Amino acid sequence: MPLAFKHTVTERFLRYVVIDTQSDPASTTCPSTEKQKKLGRLLEAELRALALADAHLDEHGYVYATIPANTDKKVPVICFCSHMDTSPDCTGANVRPQIVKNYRGGDIVLPADRSQVIRVAEHPELANQIGNDIITTDGTTLLGADNKAGLAEIMDAAEFLIRNPQIKHGTIKILFTPDEEIGRGVDRVDLKKLGADFAYTMDGETAGTIEDETFSADGATITIQGVSAHPGFAKGRMEHAIKIASAIIDRLPKDTCSPETTEGREGFLHPTGINGALESATIHLIVRDFNEQGLKQKEALLESIVQDVMKDYPRSTYKIAVKPQYRNMKEVIDRHPEIIDYAVEAIRRAGLKPVKSSIRGGTDGSRLSAMGLPCPNIFAGEHAFHSRLEWVSVQDMEKAAETIVHLAMIWEERA
Ligand SMILES: [Zn+2]
Numbered sequence: 001m002p003l004a005f006k007h008t009v010t011e012r013f014l015r016y017v018v019i020d021t022q023s024d025p026a027s028t029t030c031p032s033t034e035k036q037k038k039l040g041r042l043l044e045a046e047l048r049a050l051a052l053a054d055a056h057l058d059e060h061g062y063v064y065a066t067i068p069a070n071t072d073k074k075v076p077v078i079c080f081c082s083h084m085d086t087s088p089d090c091t092g093a094n095v096r097p098q099i100v101k102n103y104r105g106g107d108i109v110l111p112a113d114r115s116q117v118i119r120v121a122e123h124p125e126l127a128n129q130i131g132n133d134i135i136t137t138d139g140t141t142l143l144g145a146d147n148k149a150g151l152a153e154i155m156d157a158a159e160f161l162i163r164n165p166q167i168k169h170g171t172i173k174i175l176f177t178p179d180e181e182i183g184r185g186v187d188r189v190d191l192k193k194l195g196a197d198f199a200y201t202m203d204g205e206t207a208g209t210i211e212d213e214t215f216s217a218d219g220a221t222i223t224i225q226g227v228s229a230h231p232g233f234a235k236g237r238m239e240h241a242i243k244i245a246s247a248i249i250d251r252l253p254k255d256t257c258s259p260e261t262t263e264g265r266e267g268f269l270h271p272t273g274i275n276g277a278l279e280s281a282t283i284h285l286i287v288r289d290f291n292e293q294g295l296k297q298k299e300a301l302l303e304s305i306v307q308d309v310m311k312d313y314p315r316s317t318y319k320i321a322v323k324p325q326y327r328n329m330k331e332v333i334d335r336h337p338e339i340i341d342y343a344v345e346a347i348r349r350a351g352l353k354p355v356k357s358s359i360r361g362g363t364d365g366s367r368l369s370a371m372g373l374p375c376p377n378i379f380a381g382e383h384a385f386h387s388r389l390e391w392v393s394v395q396d397m398e399k400a401a402e403t404i405v406h407l408a409m410i411w412e413e414r415a
Helices: 009-017 036-049 124-129 145-163 241-251 292-310 338-349 364-370 394-413
Strands: 063-067 078-083 098-100 134-136 172-177 198-204 209-214 216-225 268-276 280-289 317-326 355-359 377-379
Touching: 009 036, 009 134, 009 145, 009 394, 036 063, 036 145, 036 172, 063 145, 078 145, 078 364, 078 394, 145 172, 145 198, 145 394, 198 209, 198 338, 198 364, 198 394, 209 338, 216 241, 216 292, 241 268, 241 280, 241 292, 268 292, 280 292, 292 317, 317 364, 338 394, 377 394
Parallel strands: 078 172, 078 198, 198 377, 209 355
Antiparallel strands: 063 172, 098 134, 209 377, 216 280, 216 317, 268 280
């Protein structure tokens, strides 16, 4: 049964994207940028205007709110979660959204920088958007559909549930986080205060997708201690740490096991930083795979490369430190198959074909799952995120809002 929805998702979205909420990995504060709180305050005010009395922005930049249950059944508490920040990789100041109404196909040239073209050849998803209204930037900034589409969808669904009390649901929690793009989205989340049994991030790409798997991720740091000597008198003595580090990088697999040569379920080793001088050098890498065993294999390969290189430098030493970053959420989510089953059913009821998939990255949900709050990722409709070609369609956002409402109804029906 289609819902009698009078959507507010687009007007909300256009209101949120013009607020610059770029996060900053170099900052040590939480939120990393104070400007994220500007959007947080707006969301708090909008939630309060919907009569959600407990809605509040906390001192760390998180927004919490509760839609009270309106059923006598004992229904698990479900949370919907999106992030307020945008990526540091692309500017998010002075976003000027444009709407291509009733898209007829073809490439979309962005008006303020005509070198920026969303080409069908590079964005095949455009082919499924004929007749839809597509929101883009003017070509000079990112759009911020990642993840302001999610915020707007959750707000739209919240308003619908409040205005339609005949639709029965359990307690629904809303959580908006700062700093997801710099990997700190759940650092200061208060799970006790949130009080949810299960959660869904609304931060996925194509309409209809539900993602229950993410990478498992480690960080590795290699520290090399070389042997210094005066360059005029170094023959037979010097062992140059920069050259050792370079040899290690050079021996990393080239045709496999790197971001630029892998896809699907393949993992990789990826250097993210290197610094050094004659006496010592440090290499930072990230290690990614979908399972623990794959991570361990890649870390063993890395260590064997280092050992092999070090054979040529007998008086130099090295250390490898491996630190866990996040874990594939699948193991946690598989213990509660209904989380995915209900989402699949909700997507179907919203009139879409459900597609289960996995994320070659992490989400707030990977860490929330590891912290004990199972949290898969549902589509928000965002495409080409972290770039000036970012786009989202009005119709996909509306479907996402409807999916949220159906999901709330299904949890109540099945309780
Ligand atoms: Zn995101």
